[in-house]
Amino acid sequence: MLMFVISLATFLSLGGARPSLDNINHFTTEKESEEVRSSAIKRLLEVFGMDDPPAIQGHMQAPQYMLDLYNTVANVDGVTKDPYLLEGNTVRSFFDKLHSEQVEFRFNVSTVARSEKILTAELHLFKLRPQATLSFNRHHFCQVSVYQLLDSIRTNNTQDKKLLSSRLIPVHSTGWEVFTITQAVRSWMMEEGINLRLQVVIRTLGGSQMELKLIRFASGRHHHQSKQPMLVLFTDDGRHPTALETTDEVSATSVIPQAPLPGPPSRSARSLDYSEEEAVSKACQRLPLYVDFEEIGWSGWIVSPRGYNAYYCKGSCPFPLGQNMRPTNHATVQSIINALKLIKSVDTPCCVPDKLFSINLLYFDDDENVVLKQYNDMVAGSCGCH
Structure with a gap:
């Protein structure tokens, strides 16, 4: 190597060096050099x-999460600091393709080879500051659940969504929230043609639907690229x-x-x-x-x-x-x-x-x-x- x-x-x-134009073998030498x-x-x-x-096409900006991850595992020359810092040997990030105003997302992971082993899959959502000032005293925490939207015709099942992850989040907080959805991505990768669509449902501790003005996550349509919903896969390609x-x-x-x-x-x-x-x-x-x-x-x-x-x-x-x-x-x-x-x-x-x-x-x-x-x-x- x-x-x-x-x-x-x-x-x-x-x-970068080119033979003299006076050299009769100029064209041949240049062609051989380009071929090599x-x-x-x-x-x-x-x-x-x-x-x-x-x-x-054009100038692209890498997600801050991926930049931070790179700086954590590698030095300025790219050399690995510690081989045990990273799970697997590949980390892939995908932006939401749906760009819906609702709390729904779609990710295209067709670039992942089927030979790659999915170790961990995470949904990264950026929680924005609440717009509403009402009802703050009544709600300090909310239940955020991530569902996989299923194709009922394909699965022959009346259930149209499957719970993947659920936990409590402070209403007043802001910043990135991470949900583990490994099993869903693994099953989706095994069945070609199934579309990975996700939906986030936010409820009060009593189980009722939460006001969207109170709990908001950044979307790919209205917010800066640095806050867009993102799917992150930790994989191993077998090397x-x-x-x-x-x-x-x-x-x-x-x-x-x-x-x-x-x-x-x-x-x-x-x-x-x-x-x-x-x-x-x-x-x-x-x-x-x-x-x-x-x-x-x-x-x-x-x-x-x-x-x-x-x-x-x-x-x-x-x-x-x-x-x-x-x-x-x-x-x-x-x-x-x-x-x-x-x-x-x-x-x-x-x-x-x-x-x-x-x-x-x-x-x-x-x-x-x-x-x-x-x-x-x-x-x-x-x-x-x-």
């Missing part, structure tokens, strides 16, 4: 689980970390050094001759490798990060391998066999990542929904001789 990113960065850096660039970007899209980049992925660290940022790993300990640089200095500089180490999404042309649909440092491993693994080279037992034995020239075809061990970290991508999908997804094995945390 990292070798591919290295190749991609090389081709992208070359993409196109192939490299297509392969990178596959790494991110996409066939084509999403087509976004799992490799053996190198760190899953037991409290924070990946605390163990990723910001500078290349040092070479093997030795005498002061002043006492080294040229060959020793060269050997140290060429020893296995981690070097920066920045992947710039804007340079690739993806800044229109990726919200965060703008790019990230993937790092890469480079250098030799000479005999004898010290512990600073982080060698495996197998690499140590291979190094000995090579040094003794017991088998001519055996080379020295290779300098490769021995710890990898995931990154998080916050982006718009084809339906302009905002998605937060974690991708495994994207950053070399450290390098060693293997």
Whole structure:
């Protein structure tokens, strides 16, 4: 994976340069360069689980909830802070498509693959300040219930709605209210063609209907985008970390050094001759490798990060391998066999990542929904001789 990113960065850096017009092979070289660039970007899209980049029309604003969630689980480079902070590896947000003046909502989740496992589904509603000033002394709490509206013809059932969640909410409160509706979304995803429609019913503690002026939730029709009703799905797409992925660290940022790993300990640089200095500089180490999404042309649909440092491993693994080279037992034995020239075809061990970290991508999908997804094995945390 990292070798591919290295190749991609090389081709992208070359993409801006054009052969001289005096060169007879100008057209051929330029065409081959574009083909390589196109192939490299297509392969990178596959790494991110996409066939084509999403087509976004105009400037879109991500929900504040998704921005806050991204900042909670990822650092400024997108690297995962703690693999246990996020449930699953994908979070999808959907805005209400019905835009009704009534307390009814409809969500289109057709972009969710049926292979994705629905872990948790939440309905996020923004409770507005009450308009009415009457009856405040009589009502301090209300019962808010979320129902799924059923297709009675399809289900052959006289019941036209099913209770999903219900709880008490203070009448005077304002802000986001979250209702868990996981089972409804799971069943809806299994039955193709059923429309997920939701209705919110507000009653007094005595069971009577509440005045809408007293209890109001923001709608997609009359209120700012930051307060629109939203369905949030926490899912798992089945991808799992490799053996190198760190899953037991409290924070990946605390163990990723910001500078290349040092070479093997030795005498002061002043006492080294040229060959020793060269050997140290060429020893296995981690070097920066920045992947710039804007340079690739993806800044229109990726919200965060703008790019990230993937790092890469480079250098030799000479005999004898010290512990600073982080060698495996197998690499140590291979190094000995090579040094003794017991088998001519055996080379020295290779300098490769021995710890990898995931990154998080916050982006718009084809339906302009905002998605937060974690991708495994994207950053070399450290390098060693293997």
